[in-house]
Amino acid sequence: MSNEVTPETYYGPSFAALVDSDPQVAELLVSELDRQRAGLQLIASENQTSPAVLAALGSTLSNKYAEGYPDKRYYGGCSEVDKVEKLAIERAKALFGADHANVQPHSGASANQAVYGAFAAPGDTIMGMSLDHGGHLTHGFKVSFSGKWFNAVHYGVDPETEDIDYDQVRDLALEHRPKLIIAGGSAIPRLIDFAAFREIADEAGAVFWVDAAHFIGLVAGQAIPSPVPHADVVSFTTHKVLRGPRGGAIVCKAEHAAKVDRAVFPMMQGGPLMHGVAAKAVNFAECATPAYQEYARQVIANARSLAAGLGERDIRPITGGTDTHLSLHDLRGVGVTGADAELRCEAAGIVLNKNAIPFDPEKPNIASGIRVGTPSLTTQGMGTDDMTVVADLIHRAVTTTDGDPDHAGARAIRAEVTDLLASHPAYPHP
Numbered sequence: 298m299s300n301e302v303t304p305e306t307y308y309g310p311s312f313a314a315l316v317d318s319d320p321q322v323a324e325l326l327v328s329e330l331d332r333q334r335a336g337l338q339l340i341a342s343e344n345q346t347s348p349a350v351l352a353a354l355g356s357t358l359s360n361k362y363a364e365g366y367p368d369k370r371y372y373g374g375c376s377e378v379d380k381v382e383k384l385a386i387e388r389a390k391a392l393f394g395a396d397h398a399n400v401q402p403h404s405g406a407s408a409n410q411a412v413y414g415a416f417a418a419p420g421d422t423i424m425g426m427s428l429d430h431g432g433h434l435t436h437g438f439k440v441s442f443s444g445k446w447f448n449a450v451h452y453g454v455d456p457e458t459e460d461i462d463y464d465q466v467r468d469l470a471l472e473h474r475p476k477l478i479i480a481g482g483s484a485i486p487r488l489i490d491f492a493a494f495r496e497i498a499d500e501a502g503a504v505f506w507v508d509a510a511h512f513i514g515l516v517a518g519q520a521i522p523s524p525v526p527h528a529d530v531v532s533f534t535t536h537k538v539l540r541g542p543r544g545g546a547i548v549c550k551a552e553h554a555a556k557v558d559r560a561v562f563p564m565m566q567g568g569p570l571m572h573g574v575a576a577k578a579v580n581f582a583e584c585a586t587p588a589y590q591e592y593a594r595q596v597i598a599n600a601r602s603l604a605a606g607l608g609e610r611d612i613r614p615i616t617g618g619t620d621t622h623l624s625l626h627d628l629r630g631v632g633v634t635g636a637d638a639e640l641r642c643e644a645a646g647i648v649l650n651k652n653a654i655p656f657d658p659e660k661p662n663i664a665s666g667i668r669v670g671t672p673s674l675t676t677q678g679m680g681t682d683d684m685t686v687v688a689d690l691i692h693r694a695v696t697t698t699d700g701d702p703d704h705a706g707a708r709a710i711r712a713e714v715t716d717l718l719a720s721h722p723a724y725p726h727p
């Protein structure tokens with residue numbers, strides 16, 4: 298085998314092969330790329346990963362069975378994937394200053410299953426943030442395994458500040474004595490006070506778990522404080538702000554390492570997705586660079602600019618703004634529901650999601666709010682001035698058009714979206 302690595306040395310499944318063998322799927326991959334390029338991507342949990350990460354994902358590592366962990370596999374032929382997984386683990390530990398890392402979880406939800414598996418048993422009490430105040434399905438919501446198998450207690454936000462009510466967290470923790478206390482969620486615009494959670498968990502005798510799925514990229518980029526020194530265990534996704542492949546990971550204190558590893562495999566998963574593990578290694582190295590740190594700071598600056606721009610247009614940011622990559626907005630000031638706003642924006646080429654706001658009078662499938670995030674637009678090189686333009690486009694789409702893409706109002710906004718994207722394209726052609 299050649300030691301010199303050039304593009305020609307790698308015999309991988311190239312796109313040309315797909316075009317030949319399955320033009321139908323090839324065409325869909327191209328039309329999805331076109332879709333990603335053609336709209337303003339404001340979904341807070343999405344990003345645009347690098348060509349290097351995509352190359353690792355499209356590799357022959359997908360062929361390899363590697364149940365177990367490096368040097369302790371249940372299959373032969375693992376010499377190369379062992380090196381890959383060790384690299385990913387070492388890079389994750391260095392990036393997050395963690396004692397231990399498990400890079401095998403297939404997704405954020407799989408990582409969370411493993412944390413439950415490591416620290417709790419069915420019937421135990423667990424405590425997390427309620428979904429309608431910004432938590433996640435896997436934090437004990439009733440349709441999820443976590444709500445079915447555990448006795449879930451939920452805290453929420455203070456109605457005045459709209460930020461986490463730490464007095465309520467403490468009261469509930471002391472009353473219910475949960476095995477696990479979870480901090481983190483999918484629609485929390487503000488920084489979380491990890492030290493306060495740690496203190497409450499100690500007082501209640503609970504394991505302190507941070508689900509950092511959304512904001513771990515900002516931690517990796519050193520743009521916000523890290524939960525790692527405070528928490529017993531931190532689970533996260535690798536595909537949100539972090540900008541890696543779709544997947545999950547867990548870091549934890551040394552004392553929990555063996556428990557966490559056994560919970561990922563063999564308790565919750567079978568063979569790891571080694572192409573994904575390789576892509577995680579690539580991503581962790583990318584995140585350790587000054588360029589990524591600059592990116593993480595810009596994501597927050599852009600989110601603040603966008604939140605303020607929408608606020609000035611009567612689309613009020615919950616908590617008054619954001620410290621992170623996302624903001625949550627109350628649409629009642631402009632008299633539009635979240636569901637209508639999502640539809641109208643999509644017609645204008647603006648991709649975002651409706652979202653319940655705390656104490657929302659509407660049903661979740663209607664909702665009074667929208668959630669917007671800046672990871673993708675920042676990857677495309679947009680800055681704070683662009684966010685003012687984006688705020689204006691969102692406001693006009695939400696208030697002046699119906700959900701018909703052929704509606705004159707939607708068409709006009711779409712033309713401006715196309716103009717803005719022309720100077721900041723996603724995946725620019727080389």
Ligand SMILES: *Cc1c(COP(=O)(O)O)cnc(C)c1O
Nearest residue numbers: 404405406433482483508510511
């Ligand atoms: C996205 C998310 C998850 C789930 O990640 P998946 O990869 O979609 O399974 C878990 N927890 C939180 C807080 C999230 O935001």
